Amino acid sequence: MIRVLVVDDSATMRSLISAVLGKDPEIEVVGQAADPYEAREAIKALNPDVITLDVEMPNMNGIDFLEKIMRLRPMPVVMVSTLTTRGAEITLEALEIGAVDCVAKPSTGGLEGFRELPGKVKAAARARVRPLDRTAGAPAPARIAHEPDGRLIAIGSSTGGVEALIAILSRFPDNCPPTVITQHMPEGFTRSFAERLDRLCAPRVEEASDGALLDVGRVFVAPGGLNHLEVAGGTRLRCRVAPGEPVNGHRPSVDVLFSSVAKAVGPRAVGAILTGMGRDGARGLLEMRESGARTVGQDEASCVVYGMPKAAFELGAVERQAPLEKIASELLKAASPQIVENV
Structure with missing residues (x-):
């Protein structure tokens, strides 16, 4: 069983995510948290395999919390994002930091919008998660000596x-x-x-x-x-x-x-x-x-x-x-x- 902690400031969304994941026989939702501080205690107590994490939350935003996770206790995280420009930009930053995947919140309610979530959680459980390294960087690229020939x-x-x-x-x-x-x-x-x-x-x-x-x-x-x-x-x-x-x-x-x-x-x-x-x-x-x-x-x-x-x-x-x-x-x-x- 893949043990999942659901983190979202909306009680309705936590229930919806838990219901979708609970239908999969390979997944067990072991806990819910309304903000990063509750989530931190739940991680210590429950030791989940995967976290689903809301992008925007009170007290500490999802990016700051994700950075702490990836520095101190790297583990698979699936971001749950709103379908807005702001939500997309934050989610992409989260994926750069080390979140494994993302899923968009349903715009009209119901379970259909989360149909991909169980598969993404199961993939996340098998993912290789590495500690966050903000010092890593690519070398400056060199120009190509000759223009590519139609390739x-x-x-x-x-x-x-x-x-x-x-x-x-x-x-x-x-x-x-x-x-x-x-x-x-x-x-x-x-x-x-x-x-x-x-x-x-x-x-x-x-x-x-x-x-x-x-x-x-x-x-x-x-x-x-x-x-x-x-x-x-x-x-x-x-x-x-x-x-x-x-x-x-x-x-x-x-x-x-x-x-x-x-x-x-x-x-x-x-x-x-x-x-x-x-x-x-x-x-x-x-x-x-x-x-x-x-x-x-x-x-x-x-x-x-x-x-x-x-x-x-x-x-x-x-x-x-x-x-x-x-x-x-x-x-x-x-x-x-x-x-x-x-x-």
Whole structure:
């Protein structure tokens, strides 16, 4: 049984979360807390496996409390956020600090909005949680010596992907090859995520829009919600953002992105599959490798959840496994052989 502590200042929301989790036979809600001070005592008394944590609470906000947890007693945390710009920004900061995943609060009440929560709690229970290290930082990226020759980088990620993508893109120079990313994330969060990456990284990062040109120095993040991100075109590559049914339970899906890259870009592409739960991306990455693309998988030791990279590796889709801190270098070398060597 996975023992869960539910932390939220709303009694109604605590009851709702507890009811959703209580329906899963593998999960036991062992306690509830209305604020971080109650939560601190409950953690000491109950020793839960996972905490669900409200983003905004009285007395001490969720970010300050999460920082204390990750410094003093690292453990898996799933953030529960409101579907607002402010809620999204705080949640993304929490994921950078070390929260494993996030889920959006239902906007209209009822259990349907929390249907993904039990799965995310179970994934969090298996996650590798590391102590918070505010001193770690990426080296300054070097510019690529020669402009990329029509090559493209495609990245797929899920649980743990926010921290992983920041680690990779912060090592990309401002003239990196055009890059497309599908990160599993709730609707309404991806725009804030792209804006945060844009502030932190040298390339221009934005949420993908239909028809956007894939130019040097530009990075596009698939919008969460109703659409998939694909790559289309021949000599002039563009983003295609279009509705579709969920694939592998996800929309946007990494498999959809990778499959489109295999067809549109073939051997001029480089693909990477990062930390995440499940199998999404494995078959698409195999299509990329079979089309002549270079492929990289994040290694088990550096993953928060070694699910997606493992599935891809076992399928034969991964040409090379690498620790997170080496993936940027692997991608840039494969996409631009003439790079300056300090990435």
